[in-house]
Amino acid sequence: MGTTEYSNEDAIPRKIVHIDMDAFYASVEQRDDPSLRGKPVVVAWRGSRSVVCAASYEARQFGVRSAMPALRAQRLCPDAIFVAPDFARYKAVSRSVRDILHRHSDLIEPLSLDEAYLDVTENKSGLATATLVAKTIRGQIREELLLTASAGVAPNKFLAKIASDWRKPDGLFVIQPSEVNVFLAPLPIGRVPGVGKVTESRLKEIGATTVGRLQCIDQSLLQARFGRYGRRLYDLARGIDHNPVVANRPTKSISAEDTLECDVSLSETDGWIRQMAQKVWDASQKEARVARTVVLKLKTSDFAILTRSFTAPAPPNTCEQLIKIALSLRDRIEPNESQRFRLVGVGLSNFTEAKQPDAPLFD
């Protein structure tokens, strides 16, 4: 107990920092509009299908969470102030956070607008420890951007991610290499990143209620039950994660598709196209870059796949534009009265850097 294992003896212990902005979109709204401070703020679009993009800590006290239907949030917290998301502003703030991170390391892997891993095994700022780097970053974010971030410091990504959540909000938690097992053993299995509800209950079935209990389970049993992920669970239980921080891993495409309950004609695909376009649009708003190519995918009742794509001279910049393009792609499919469709998908690809707001019109 108390030592970290490395499968490769030459492997240098890494120093990883995970930075996670607190209630990011909601905090930006509260920062920019003082009348929202101290109040339950829910960032979500209006509409019956809308989901919560972010909730301030005041709203979370009522049980409001991200990804929850907006209507449910309204029921839980009738006094909540609903604010429409402004992703252009969040992206700009995210860029400023990224600039701060880059003062310390160029090995940065963003996970979303408000989260990133940094490998600070060697840091640019010359600070003595990873903990000091994390402290400094938190201080710079607070002073320069008037926002709070939580940070986790650990020997790998897996542990750093758990650590940043440990003292949230506005917290810092450090897992030293010598403390890994003491920290991990009592951890409820559901706290392991990547273990969702289903995996959690399947692990509990074999007695793995905590990480410590998971350590007692044979690798062969885990592999038999969970396939390749079983091997990963075996490692994670021991605090082992060799995944490196990968800088600039750009998203290649985003898509949403749905198999319909019953097959429909081409003209009846309307609602589904709109719905999938909305989903893809929401997901794309979390990207720092913008997509120029829209793809429509339809699967016929006899499983033939038809795709049509369109690369816009300028990326679609509203959901309505995206829907319009997706619907126009459908017009490029030969109408056939007898043909039925069982799946509808909409995708975005060909991501490119978003133009900075102050970029010249012609460059």
Ligand SMILES: [Mg+2]
């Ligand atoms: Mg966050």
